[in-house]
Amino acid sequence: MVRMPESRPYHHGDLRAALLATAERTLRDRGAGALSLRELAREIGVSHAAPGRHFKDKQALLDALALTGFERLAGALESADDPGLPLEPRLAGLAKAYLGFAVENAALLELMFTRKHDPDASAQLAASVDRSVGSFLRLVADAQARGEIVAGDPERITLVAAASLHGLAAFAANGSVPAEQALAGLDEHVHHLLHGLKPR
Amino acid sequence: MVRMPESRPYHHGDLRAALLATAERTLRDRGAGALSLRELAREIGVSHAAPGRHFKDKQALLDALALTGFERLAGALESADDPGLPLEPRLAGLAKAYLGFAVENAALLELMFTRKHDPDASAQLAASVDRSVGSFLRLVADAQARGEIVAGDPERITLVAAASLHGLAAFAANGSVPAEQALAGLDEHVHHLLHGLKPR
DNA sequence: ACCTGAACACCGTTCAAGT
DNA sequence: ACCTGAACACCGTTCAAGT
Numbered sequence: 001m002v003r004m005p006e007s008r009p010y011h012h013g014d015l016r017a018a019l020l021a022t023a024e025r026t027l028r029d030r031g032a033g034a035l036s037l038r039e040l041a042r043e044i045g046v047s048h049a050a051p052g053r054h055f056k057d058k059q060a061l062l063d064a065l066a067l068t069g070f071e072r073l074a075g076a077l078e079s080a081d082d083p084g085l086p087l088e089p090r091l092a093g094l095a096k097a098y099l100g101f102a103v104e105n106a107a108l109l110e111l112m113f114t115r116k117h118d119p120d121a122s123a124q125l126a127a128s129v130d131r132s133v134g135s136f137l138r139l140v141a142d143a144q145a146r147g148e149i150v151a152g153d154p155e156r157i158t159l160v161a162a163a164s165l166h167g168l169a170a171f172a173a174n175g176s177v178p179a180e181q182a183l184a185g186l187d188e189h190v191h192h193l194l195h196g197l198k199p200r
Numbered sequence: 201m202v203r204m205p206e207s208r209p210y211h212h213g214d215l216r217a218a219l220l221a222t223a224e225r226t227l228r229d230r231g232a233g234a235l236s237l238r239e240l241a242r243e244i245g246v247s248h249a250a251p252g253r254h255f256k257d258k259q260a261l262l263d264a265l266a267l268t269g270f271e272r273l274a275g276a277l278e279s280a281d282d283p284g285l286p287l288e289p290r291l292a293g294l295a296k297a298y299l300g301f302a303v304e305n306a307a308l309l310e311l312m313f314t315r316k317h318d319p320d321a322s323a324q325l326a327a328s329v330d331r332s333v334g335s336f337l338r339l340v341a342d343a344q345a346r347g348e349i350v351a352g353d354p355e356r357i358t359l360v361a362a363a364s365l366h367g368l369a370a371f372a373a374n375g376s377v378p379a380e381q382a383l384a385g386l387d388e389h390v391h392h393l394l395h396g397l398k399p400r
Numbered sequence: 401a402c403c404t405g406a407a408c409a410c411c412g413t414t415c416a417a418g419t
Numbered sequence: 420a421c422c423t424g425a426a427c428a429c430c431g432t433t434c435a436a437g438t
Contacts, residue, residue, distance in 0.1 A: 012403085031315065038430065047404045049433080054402095058431065087398075106315070114310065115231065115374045129376070140397075149397050156385060159377065160364070160392045167367030168359075174315045176329070177359065185356060192360045196396025197349050198287075212422085238411065247423045249414080254421095258412065 016054040018044050023065055027107045037061065062111060063121035069112045070128035073101050077135040087139075087148045092190045094135055095165050099186055102169035103179040110173060113166075136162055164193045216254040218244050223265055227307045237261065262311060263321035269312045270328035273301050277335040287339075287348045292390045294335055295365050299386060302369035303379040310373060313366075336362055364393050 012018065022040050037058055038048045055061040080097035082090060102109050116122060140158045143149035149157060168189060172182040212218065222240050237258055238248045255261040280297035282290060302309050316322060340358045343349035349357060368389060372382040 015402085031317070036430065037432090048431090049405080050403055052432070056432095110314065113370065113374055113376070115306070117231070147399065150392075150399050156388065157392070157397060159368075159371075159385070160389055161397065163367030163371060163389070164360070164364040164393075165367070166370065167363030167365070170313065170366065170370055171359075171363060174313050176313070185359070188352075188356065189360055189363070192350075192357070192396075193364075194396050194398050196392075196394050196398075197357060197361065198394045198396075199347065199350050200396075200400065215421085236411065237413090248412090249424080250422055252413070256413095 012044070012046055012050070015044065015046060015050060019051055019054060019061065020064060020068060023061060024068075024108065027065070027111065028105070031107050032111055035062075059118055060121070063116065063118055063125065065108065066112045066114075066116070067121070067124055067128055069105065069108045070125065070132055072105075073098070073112075074128060074131040074135070076101050077132055081135050081139070083138070083142060087143050087146075088190065088194055090139060091161070091194065092187050094139065095186055095190050096183075098165050099169050099172060099182060102173045103183070106173040109169065113170070133158065133162065161193060164189070212244070212246055212250070215244065215246060215250060219251055219254060219261065220264060220268060223261060224268075224308065227265070227311065228305070231307050232311055235262075259318050260321070263316060263318055263325065265308065266312045266314075266316070267321070267325055267328055269305065269308045270325065270332055272305075273298070273312075274328060274331040274335075276301050277332055281335050281339070283338070283342060287343050287346075288390065288394055290339060291361070291394065292387055294339065295386055295390050296383075298365050299369050299372060299382060302373045303383070306373040309369065313370070333358065333362065361393060364389070 019040055022043055023035060026035055026040070035058075037051045037055075041048045041051055051061070055064065076097045077094055080093050082093060085093065116125065137154060137158045140149055140154045140161065144151065144154060144157070168177070168182055168186075171177040172179050219240055222243055223235060226235055226240070235258075237251045237255075241248045241251055251261070255264065276297045277294055280293050282293060285293065316325065337354060337358045340349055340354045340361065344351065344354060344357070368377070368382055368386075371377040372379050
């Protein structure tokens with residue numbers, strides 16, 4: 001919790017961080033549709049024009065929120081990756097981290113993967129996306145080097161893996177598949193991704 | 201183009217259909233953020249309160265839009281399915297239809313897979329989703345009967361296939377992957393889905 | 401440098417009244 | 420049955436002015 005002084009100073013101190021934190025809580029509790037700059041300002045106790053100092057418009061706030069999401073996701077994937085593990089459990093670990101993030105941050109995940117318009121934010125976002133993809137890319141490259149994954153452009157193979165996991169994460173995040181069901185079937189999902197749907 | 205009479209009658213005739221059609225064009229041209237009931241009414245030439253007769257609120261309009269999307273997608277998948285084909289080209293055909301729909305209706309696809317709130321719309325939507333999933337489910341069941349797809353709960357296997365294709369479709373729709381690249385690599389994607397990422 | 405208060409042009413939704 | 424016009428309570432954004 002944030003300390004709430006009796007009499008608020010004229011300058012907030014770190015309004016930018018407060019806006020992002022409050023916005024993410026609203027996103028989690030009431031969804032993206034409930035996000036309003038004026039309400040955010042009201043909750044923080046600042047004038048409705050104050051957010052304009054830190055974000056040039058509402059989209060800039062949403063872009064910043066998406067960026068923090070990708071940074072946290074990248075961190076979670078890097079923490080979850082254990083390069084010493086055999087291929088299948090190593091991939092299952094990454095998959096679990098991704099799906100876990102999706103379930104815990106469903107509304108944020110939607111925002112992260114929504115079509116962006118502002119080209120300013122795109123550069124930073126792209127870098128952050130690359131960092132997340134990097135964990136999968138390293139796993140694929142390592143496994144290819146050991147002959148445990150089929151040869152071919154590692155970016156392409158990574159896309160196949162990422163699409164499979166992102167599809168499941170999106171289904172879990174939007175409620176198409178219950179979160180528990182997605183998590184319970186995750187190891188089997190990863191197995192099918194590695195071994196294919198055709199019998200061996 | 202719609203015929204525009206010099207003097208508009210008091211009753212529009214089919215305002216509901218006009219709202220849906222105009223909304224979808226706006227969605228396609230300018231994205232979901234640009235959708236406003238008042239602007240829709242203005243474009244159609246009706247008072248701003250008129251949409252309220254046909255949709256209880258904005259979310260109801262969005263739900264109806266999503267429903268038409270799923271109906272069209274289901275139709276496209278059914279048209280694309282050729283049960284006489286061998287497994288891999290048959291699945292590739294369905295995949296191409298899905299990805300084609302995603303690329304041609306990117307903003308609508310996002311709307312279709314966004315978290316819905318209104319439980320009224322959910323029942324109809326669920327039926328429409330089931331119809332779309334049905335094409336994949338039949339393919340899986342047929343292939344399992346021939347021993348061409350691994351045994352196991354067909355719903356689960358279908359989820360693995362659907363997640364893989366939906367992930368790719370979502371990446372193509374939101375611009376993470378260029379549409380041409382996704383389409384160009386589709387056959388290979390389907391091959392990896394069926395044969396797995398591990399060497400055989 | 402950071403924030404306020406007023407102003408502007410928009411929204412979605414409701415509801416009596418009109419046709 | 421369907422639509423209008425006014426009203427209400429909200430928005431996002433801008434900008435002079437305050438601290």
